[in-house]
Amino acid sequence: MIHARQAAFRRCFLLLLALVGATVASQDSLAQPFARMELRAVESMTLTTAKFLAGDKNGKPVSLAGELRIPRPGTDRLPAVILVHGSGGISAVADRWAQDINSAGVATFILDSFSGRGIVNTINDQSQLDSLAMMVDAYRALQALADHPRIDPDRIAVMGFSKGAVAAVYSSNERFRKLHGPANVRFAAHIGLYTPCNVRFNEDDKTSGMPIRLFHGIADDYVAIEPCRDYVARLKAAGAGVLLTEYPDAHHAYDAFVLKQPIKFPEGQTTRRCRLEEGPNGGILNARTGKPFNLDDPCVEKGPQVAYNAAAHDATVRAVKEFLAATFRLASR
Numbered sequence: 001m002i003h004a005r006q007a008a009f010r011r012c013f014l015l016l017l018a019l020v021g022a023t024v025a026s027q028d029s030l031a032q033p034f035a036r037m038e039l040r041a042v043e044s045m046t047l048t049t050a051k052f053l054a055g056d057k058n059g060k061p062v063s064l065a066g067e068l069r070i071p072r073p074g075t076d077r078l079p080a081v082i083l084v085h086g087s088g089g090i091s092a093v094a095d096r097w098a099q100d101i102n103s104a105g106v107a108t109f110i111l112d113s114f115s116g117r118g119i120v121n122t123i124n125d126q127s128q129l130d131s132l133a134m135m136v137d138a139y140r141a142l143q144a145l146a147d148h149p150r151i152d153p154d155r156i157a158v159m160g161f162s163k164g165a166v167a168a169v170y171s172s173n174e175r176f177r178k179l180h181g182p183a184n185v186r187f188a189a190h191i192g193l194y195t196p197c198n199v200r201f202n203e204d205d206k207t208s209g210m211p212i213r214l215f216h217g218i219a220d221d222y223v224a225i226e227p228c229r230d231y232v233a234r235l236k237a238a239g240a241g242v243l244l245t246e247y248p249d250a251h252h253a254y255d256a257f258v259l260k261q262p263i264k265f266p267e268g269q270t271t272r273r274c275r276l277e278e279g280p281n282g283g284i285l286n287a288r289t290g291k292p293f294n295l296d297d298p299c300v301e302k303g304p305q306v307a308y309n310a311a312a313h314d315a316t317v318r319a320v321k322e323f324l325a326a327t328f329r330l331a332s333r
Helices: 002-027 049-054 092-102 133-146 163-170 174-180 226-237 310-327
Strands: 036-046 060-070 078-084 107-112 151-161 189-193 212-217 242-247 276-278 284-286
Touching: 036 133, 049 133, 049 174, 060 078, 060 092, 060 133, 078 092, 078 133, 078 163, 092 107, 092 151, 092 310, 107 133, 133 151, 133 163, 133 174, 151 163, 151 310, 163 189, 163 212, 189 310, 212 226, 212 310, 226 242, 242 310
Parallel strands: 078 107, 078 151, 151 189, 189 212, 212 242
Antiparallel strands: 036 060, 060 107, 276 284
16 A cells, blocks of 8 residues: 555656646746656665664665756757756746756756655755765665666766755765765765865875866855865865865855845754764764754754845856866866
8 A cells, every 4th residue: 555655646746846847847848948747767775874874775665756857959969967856846946946057058857855844845854864864865866867868977966955965975986985985986076065075084185086076155055165174175186186165245045036126034043053973883973962862952053044036146157067067078168
């Protein structure tokens, strides 16, 4: 009975995605820089942070879905970027990023880590899904795209936003890749927007050697920028090809062009004042107190905000497209 309900949910979910995609595509075909859209299933696993860090793969199986946009017809293999959403789930922001990346001749895969798990958003309750569990989803999507006849398996990048940026940035970690990533393919690049960098994992400065780019607003009161500065400094010291771009006066979700004014989340959870570290047996500790961390920790606060910043958004789009052009060796268009 449970499997039947899961199958029914999956069919309804994929049908809904198809209807939404068809509606968006029909609104203005000239504005859509892609030639083909495919809805793809991604079989993944829901793991707790402790299981993920311990390398325990005994989690709950889950069927997810994603939208693949192929920017031009033909039979040639194209580079691709997997887009991993944040706590709010998929929105028009992901669609805009897909359009911008498609316009550069790069395919996109908008991965939905929430709907298949029955999650709407995690803004007020981050315990619904561990951020590291979304990295498993990203690795599974990587394998699915690598097997696609139109995608070049050696040119697949991952780009994440806030909660999803944990998957995008830390999937560069060699330890995590060996524990949970595909054996025959790795990400060609890692991009994180307003990334939570406040957890220090064991050996997190040992990366795959692929380039990493982070973009962050200095005024972000949802995800603090200081831990990313520290992490980038450690990565550089270890020889990683990493760069952090900072934008003054930019808040969290500064690329959310749909926002007409700043929005506060009175019950939204933020760990902006938490400094955390990996402890024994996959546990996460408050680095200041040494005690096990959970969302009831006194360092967890509420009431962060999001706000759009057009200048920072435009600059990030330019930087990402230039980075992808160089990384993927794209011919000028």
